[in-house]
Amino acid sequence: MKEGSIKPVTGQGPENLLFLTDEQIRGGIEAFFFAYRAFTADPDEILERMDYGRAHHRALHFIARKPGLNVSALLDILGVTKQSLNRVLRALLADGLVEARIGKRDRRERRLHLTESGAELERRLSEAQRARVRAAYRAAGPQAVAGFRTVLEAMMDDAGSRQFRDMRGAEAAE
Amino acid sequence: MKEGSIKPVTGQGPENLLFLTDEQIRGGIEAFFFAYRAFTADPDEILERMDYGRAHHRALHFIARKPGLNVSALLDILGVTKQSLNRVLRALLADGLVEARIGKRDRRERRLHLTESGAELERRLSEAQRARVRAAYRAAGPQAVAGFRTVLEAMMDDAGSRQFRDMRGAEAAE
DNA sequence: TTGGAAAGTCAATAAGGCTGACTTAAACAG
DNA sequence: CTGTTTAAGTCAGCCTTATTGACTTTCCAA
Numbered sequence: 001m002k003e004g005s006i007k008p009v010t011g012q013g014p015e016n017l018l019f020l021t022d023e024q025i026r027g028g029i030e031a032f033f034f035a036y037r038a039f040t041a042d043p044d045e046i047l048e049r050m051d052y053g054r055a056h057h058r059a060l061h062f063i064a065r066k067p068g069l070n071v072s073a074l075l076d077i078l079g080v081t082k083q084s085l086n087r088v089l090r091a092l093l094a095d096g097l098v099e100a101r102i103g104k105r106d107r108r109e110r111r112l113h114l115t116e117s118g119a120e121l122e123r124r125l126s127e128a129q130r131a132r133v134r135a136a137y138r139a140a141g142p143q144a145v146a147g148f149r150t151v152l153e154a155m156m157d158d159a160g161s162r163q164f165r166d167m168r169g170a171e172a173a174e
Numbered sequence: 175m176k177e178g179s180i181k182p183v184t185g186q187g188p189e190n191l192l193f194l195t196d197e198q199i200r201g202g203i204e205a206f207f208f209a210y211r212a213f214t215a216d217p218d219e220i221l222e223r224m225d226y227g228r229a230h231h232r233a234l235h236f237i238a239r240k241p242g243l244n245v246s247a248l249l250d251i252l253g254v255t256k257q258s259l260n261r262v263l264r265a266l267l268a269d270g271l272v273e274a275r276i277g278k279r280d281r282r283e284r285r286l287h288l289t290e291s292g293a294e295l296e297r298r299l300s301e302a303q304r305a306r307v308r309a310a311y312r313a314a315g316p317q318a319v320a321g322f323r324t325v326l327e328a329m330m331d332d333a334g335s336r337q338f339r340d341m342r343g344a345e346a347a348e
Numbered sequence: 349t350t351g352g353a354a355a356g357t358c359a360a361t362a363a364g365g366c367t368g369a370c371t372t373a374a375a376c377a378g
Numbered sequence: 379c380t381g382t383t384t385a386a387g388t389c390a391g392c393c394t395t396a397t398t399g400a401c402t403t404t405c406c407a408a
Contacts, residue, residue, distance in 0.1 A: 019320070020312060024311075027342070035325075035327070035330050053362095065204075083368095100386095103385095108374045109374095109385065134194060136328035137193055141324075142192075145198075145321065147318035147322050148202070148322045149202065150315075150318040151321075154311075156208045157215065160212050227394060245356090256355075257358095262395085277354095281404080282353070284355070
């Protein structure tokens, strides 16, 4: 590290490479860690008083986002084994938060939907999380938010990118 | 949602509130989820071939960052119970990656330091993670990175903010 | 000298992952 | 029609990381 070779910070132009120093990167890693912990803390608090955990929240979130998706699509998004998802899904089905409709085109498939109470819980969990993100967005301003999104999308791996894109598409056909 | 009341996007000025719509917020939540998963995947891959997990990585990271910190400080940062940390710390001590020196001022304290091999593993894990962050930073550019950091810091809770600030201070006195 | 703090430990429990092996039902290919 | 593949579900067993509760040892400080 030849410190003498680092140029003084003059502006925000592309000639400023200080955002790539090891200290900056480490700072970003820690900020990511602490922010993500806060980000998951709010719904966790709601969940712990019920018999659910973060795994249930994730399932509810993606079923809400893609109503009618089948089990293997959900497995793909969550990146867990079917044995692991099964325990979670079974609880949600038993408690009447999720409904599994037999596929019209392919009767082997189970199309997952939230019930009324499932949607209600999902809204509560989601709103707790959205409140924090909304507050952070408001405090940071539109330009910072745009930068936030740009960095996050650049950080995803290929599988994540694809899934992220798919999430913004049309909902699953029955 | 009265769609007619939404103003057209004209610029990036503070009058543009589209970054606060529910769709934008939900998109941010999902981007955060997928990016964080990628962010932890690289070191996880290294760890799984050893007998270690993510918990060991976190301990190594913060001991590297604050050499000489004591056990209760580490407990505070990690937000786990001492019983939980103990198992992890015991393994790292037994394997000679971490050294616990008795405090000079207060002999009850154990000042934690990485050994040579501990520092080496920490560098390997950290470098895998830094490589991804560095690549994302480079692709996104300085302005986006500044925005990324602004939003992350706004998203932390009070405890996280304090710990994040402390992390940037001087190292622990023996 | 005594109270309390820092650390460490034992035991029991739980959530949430995993692998492997297997079944059932349905679609599909020949 | 038959045999193979696919989607889903299940059982059993295991691992990691976390929890609570109870307790000990060491040692600082009033």
